Each structure stands twice: as structure tokens, then as C-alpha cells.
Amino acid sequence: MAARATRQQIVDAADELFYGHGYAQTSFADIAAAVNISRGNFYYHFKTKDEILDAVIEKRLEDREWLLARWDETSDSPAARIACFIRIVIVNQAKIMAYGCPVGTLTAELAKLEHPSKNKANAIMALFRDWLIRQFIDLGHEARAEDYALHVLGWSQGVATLAQAFKDEEYITREVEKILGWLDGLVPGRAAKT
Amino acid sequence: MAARATRQQIVDAADELFYGHGYAQTSFADIAAAVNISRGNFYYHFKTKDEILDAVIEKRLEDREWLLARWDETSDSPAARIACFIRIVIVNQAKIMAYGCPVGTLTAELAKLEHPSKNKANAIMALFRDWLIRQFIDLGHEARAEDYALHVLGWSQGVATLAQAFKDEEYITREVEKILGWLDGLVPGRAAKT
């Protein structure tokens, strides 16, 4: 098999396992078993566990960049794009209730580990923040764009955490509707609520 | 030394270590070293690591129960009590920026580990929820009490997650002011905002 393909399989498997069980709790053997390759082969592609983590973070970053770029293309209003972001918690409902937010839980875990790659993981969170800031600027809220962006991002993290703890689908739906209402109030040409 | 005192020391040390480094990442040896006792002595008080975790969760639960009871006594309006809860993120700012929310990060970790004690950890989150529900009922919002309670709880989790990722003190302050403004709008005799 081409080295690229094997490497890709390893990263994909590690991505899922890190998400489902956490980074520290996932062993080399776990990943090797998931991909059905020997640990020796494994070592050929990644010298250390940290290298796999870096590759997984990079993959997650690229995945999100691609997703955001797609929203940039397909939605023609910034409000619609922000709404896309908000609705992730519904689209990924099942996984979020089981494992939380892939980005939030990873940054939290790496921060506790004081892992060298924690800043790299934080960059994914920053990617979301900066993209949201751009949307709010486009929406005509330049002065409060960062404030609003962090508000939405923090909202998503809070919803994900409670969804995981309480497994309450209705709560997620209610929160989405509430923040969409808030967002609606920010669209120019409407009565502002705050 | 009295058995109770040693046990207490172990639980206290484990509590801090679990908070700072995570449960899975904290070893028997780490705790023993922190308390300065032998692993043998350790085993006399706790047969398994899970037993320590249970004790830590119970301690955290009792600590929070005590804190909420104190707020119930010292603040005479439900709005003031909810404000106390909101301001935890400022009072514990430094620790939250370093390690996140003690309750949220633990429930998230145990959920990924599918640990037998995860429900016990979730009970702390439920304690906050139920206490907040009571406050909002007292505030005269019986119909939407649960909705509001989860809103505040989710808010605190979101703020804690982003505070840890971005280490931005101003963001925390801003968010606290915003939600206190929202809370103010819910106090009877004022113009409701939603």
C-alpha cells in the first residue's frame, strides 16, 4: 500500500479514537488495532505519539478550514453563515452528546497535560473565533465583532458540555432557537435587542 | 496520625491533582508523593483508584452543596444568589484559565473514559442545575426556570472553556457583565428583554 494511504488511515483512526476516548487514554496498540497494522509499521510512519497528535490536530484544522470555506461559498449572507456554525450542535448532536465538542475537549485535555501541542490545538479554536469575527464584521458590527464572536463560540462550548452531561436533545434545540433569535436581532434593518 | 486525617489529606491532594492534571493522568504515586506517604499506607485507605475518585467526587459535591447553602443564607434575593453563581468565573479566574471548570472538565473526562462514576460526577452538574432552577422559580419564572437555569449553567461552561483556551481576562469580565445585564432584565418590575 502507498505510504500516504497508510498514514492517512492511521491519522483518521487516531482522530476518532482521540475524540472518543481522549488522547492520553488512546494507546499505540489501540490505533494499530483499529487500522489493522503492526506496531512496527506504525513506527515507520510516526516516531512518537506526539507526532500522531500533531497530525491529528492538523487534520482537524484542515477539516474545519474546509468546512468554513464551504459555508463562505454556499451562504451568501454572514447571518446565514453564523447560523450554519450554530447548527453544528444539532447536526453533530449524537456525537456531541457522547463525546462533547472535538475541539473543546481536546484543548481542555492538552491544557491539563501541559502538552507541547496545546497551542496548536488552541489554533483551531482561534480559527473559529476569527472566522466568526469576520462574519460579524460583514454583518455591520465591527466594533463588537470580537465580543459577539466569542459569545457564539462560548455558547457552542457550553451547549456541548451540558449536552454531554445531561444528554438532553430538547435543551440543544431550545438553545439553538434562542441564539438564532439573538442573531436575528443583530441583522441590520431589525430592532436590536442588545 | 488518625486514619480520618490521613484519608482527608489523600482526598484533598487527589482533588487538586485530578483538577490540575486530569484523573487518568494522575497516578497513585503522584498522590502518595503529594501527601508524603508510602503506597502501602495508601492502599490501607483506598483499595482502588476508582475508590479515590469516588471520594473526590463526593468531596466536590459536598463542597458545592456547602457553597450553595451559604449563598442561600447570605443573599436574600434569588437574583443576588444567581449573581453569586455567575461571579464564580471571576473569583476562580486564575484556576479556570489554567485548568478549566473543575466540574465540567471532570464530567467530560469521565464520559470519554466511560467510567462507572461518570453519573456521580454528572450529579454535581445536576446539583447546580437544580439549585439554579429553584432560584429562577423564586424569581417568578416558574415556567421557564429550567430553561434559564441551563442557560446560565451552559454559559458558565462555555466561558470556562474559552477562558482556558484564550486566557483572556477581559473576555470573562465582559461575559459576566453581559449575563448580569440579562439577569437584571428578568427581575420582576423591570422591562423584560427575553
Added chain:
DNA sequence: GCGCAATTAGGATGATTGTCCTAATTCTAT
């Protein structure tokens, strides 16, 4: 078809882990 590089397999290693055991020490009741 041959040679060489890329890729894979699988075992070895040393460190760390949670758990368990036995012997020493300390405390307490009489």
C-alpha cells in the same frame, strides 16, 4: 527478471502503572 528502496511485521526493552502482600511501627484500652 533483478536490485534497491520503500514498506511492513513482530518481538525486545525499560519504564510506569495499579494492585497486592507482609513486616514494622504506632496508638489505645486496660
Added chain:
DNA sequence: ATAGAATTAGGACAATCATCCTAATTGCGC
């Protein structure tokens, strides 16, 4: 003061972990 219980110390244990090594196999250019 002394017996018996409570507490502590420290080492042994098997399992698991990330890491490393060497040998086998595969694929590809010629």
C-alpha cells in the same frame, strides 16, 4: 506496662505503555 488493634512502610507483582530494533516482504525502475 502490655496485648491487640490500627496504621504505616516498602517491596513484589503482572500488565501495559511508548519506543526501538532487525528481519522479512513488497513494489518499482531498469
